[in-house]
Amino acid sequence: MQDVAEKIENDLRTLKSVVSANIVLSPDGLEIDEIHIVATSERQPKQVVRDVETLILSNHDIRVDHKKISIAQIGDIDLESIAITSVSIEGPDTRQDRIRFVSAISNTYGLRWEINVELERAGIPSTAAANGAGSKQNKARLVAQATAEALNNYLGDKQAVAIDEVQIVEGAVHKTAVVTLTHLTDRNEKVLVGSCLMEDDMPKAIVQATLDAINRALT
Numbered sequence: 001m002q003d004v005a006e007k008i009e010n011d012l013r014t015l016k017s018v019v020s021a022n023i024v025l026s027p028d029g030l031e032i033d034e035i036h037i038v039a040t041s042e043r044q045p046k047q048v049v050r051d052v053e054t055l056i057l058s059n060h061d062i063r064v065d066h067k068k069i070s071i072a073q074i075g076d077i078d079l080e081s082i083a084i085t086s087v088s089i090e091g092p093d094t095r096q097d098r099i100r101f102v103s104a105i106s107n108t109y110g111l112r113w114e115i116n117v118e119l120e121r122a123g124i125p126s127t128a129a130a131n132g133a134g135s136k137q138n139k140a141r142l143v144a145q146a147t148a149e150a151l152n153n154y155l156g157d158k159q160a161v162a163i164d165e166v167q168i169v170e171g172a173v174h175k176t177a178v179v180t181l182t183h184l185t186d187r188n189e190k191v192l193v194g195s196c197l198m199e200d201d202m203p204k205a206i207v208q209a210t211l212d213a214i215n216r217a218l219t
Helices: 002-012 045-060 136-155 202-218
Strands: 018-025 032-040 069-074 082-084 100-109 112-121 124-133 159-170 175-185 189-198
Touching: 002 018, 002 032, 002 045, 018 189, 032 045, 032 175, 032 189, 045 069, 069 159, 069 175, 100 136, 100 202, 112 136, 112 202, 124 136, 136 159, 136 175, 136 202, 159 202, 175 202, 189 202
Parallel strands: 032 069, 082 189
Antiparallel strands: 018 032, 100 112, 112 124, 159 175, 175 189
8 A cells, every 4th residue: 555655645646736746655554544735725625625625536546534634835936946855754774875864962051052963864964953932833843954964964965955934734634844945056957845643742743844855855
């Protein structure tokens, strides 16, 4: 079912206004428990839900209850300039060259806040820190910035990533972390978008959304 879920995610990203799609499978991996969509605001959420239901039924012969579909909307962006990336938040990833989350540890100093992010790639750790004013929105951006710096440690002189925007999008039931970044190489620059369902751990969700954006560009 994991392979089918990945095919469905790829199909869903072709829908109008859809930026990212994540499928959560049941614990036994045999059914779809949840579908999380990040979309621009050009279409109503109900329209997107109907498109999702129709596409899955017509392309994969799977009927999904609309209650399992959550839509998080972000401001309109130029989809033609974006490389859409997203991975299922369920199921192990066995590719050794992918960059993985290890930890995100924060400390508060008065009105200032510091985050230390650790990543791992092929057994090699990379850490970076960022600090600044401890406002809610700035904390999210600091996590993304620290993650970008830890990422850059792996990229050498011919690649770099820079954070463009960090959003916490509130859906009807769930919150979703959405990170937009620019991936620079010696040949071009590309805008990437990643997302991650956010539960209780905001820093972890921001780190994973950042990795969601960049990992497929590096593999």
